[in-house]
């Protein structure tokens with residue numbers, strides 16, 4: 075391996091007679107770096123993993139995140155090595171050159187175009203997130219149970235409470251949302267069809283969901299005004315002042331809603347949509363964040379439980395009564411990649427995963443005297459804003475590990 079007039083060969087290659095040839099050992103390490111990055115989404119985590127596996131740099135040293143960035147971003151990985159990408163300027167600083175100064179040497183690719191694009195997407199999303207564009211982060215949506223808004227670190231891809239030091243990884247938050255929202259979608263086949271099958275329809279659905287939330291807010295305002303008038307708390311004149319904007323809002327929102335629903339009816343929907351899980355995994359990170367922002371009002375992070383307040387009216391009251399008609403979401407199976415969360419069995423039935431009764435499971439997930447008010451199994455409740463009752467979801471992994479621990 076070595077440098078020639080062309081400079082040092084990119085990692086994974088060596089110069090031979092003016093051409094770049096694969097260095098198999100380095101190429102294997104570089105390929106592993108791409109695979110690791112796609113699953114770990116962090117340059118420093120890749121560096122650590124490679125160092126742990128004793129796959130070192132060309133000079134036999136530990137990898138740094140900066141070096142990992144270089145081998146992930148250099149297009150030699152897909153067979154195009156650009157020479158003179160940077161040059162030292164008059165001020166002695168190294169800077170990017172214009173395209174005229176560059177030349178390209180073709181070489182044998184190390185990764186597929188698919189792996190390259192996926193990596194580029196993640197890198198781009200991380201750069202965008204670092205700029206803290208509120209549109210592509212979940213900052214402001216995550217609250218700690220102690221009441222404090224959790225601060226978002228794009229660099230570490232996590233949320234942290236400054237008061238009680240609770241942290242939550244962005245990946246974990248996304249995984250919980252995805253598992254949970256997949257369940258929520260079962261009660262909303264239309265929504266799921268729109269999201270999964272057809273993005274145009276999906277956008278209309280999202281607007282409908284938002285408008286339905288405003289509609290219920292106007293209705294609440296109107297009901298509050300009527301109640302105050304009924305108990306004599308306001309004069310007739312004041313009542314009219316309160317009631318009128320609510321009435322107008324209801325009329326306007328209903329009109330917009332019916333227009334959108336007509337528009338939706340005319341939108342072609344996909345015949346055979348993919349499963350929610352596949353769809354979600356295939357999305358670029360920015361799009362995932364936008365979907366979360368469109369449907370989630372607030373995450374509340376507690377110890378071993380996360381509460382998600384959705385912006386979809388009746389998202390879970392429907393679950394006990396409505397049988398899903400179309401089910402683009404694949405049925406769950408119990409494997410290691412099975413559901414993150416499960417629901418309680420119906421009264422009189424046993425849990426399909428554990429064989430436990432509803433009462434026994436309730437005992438494990440709810441604080442009570444028998445568990446000294448510290449439930450051994452993690453769960454979370456899903457409650458709509460303004461609703462009394464929520465659906466409690468049980469963290470399957472937590473339940474399983476509890477059952478294993480008690481034999």
Ligand SMILES: [Zn+2]
Pocket residue numbers: 218219220221222235236237238239240
């Ligand atoms: Zn806190």
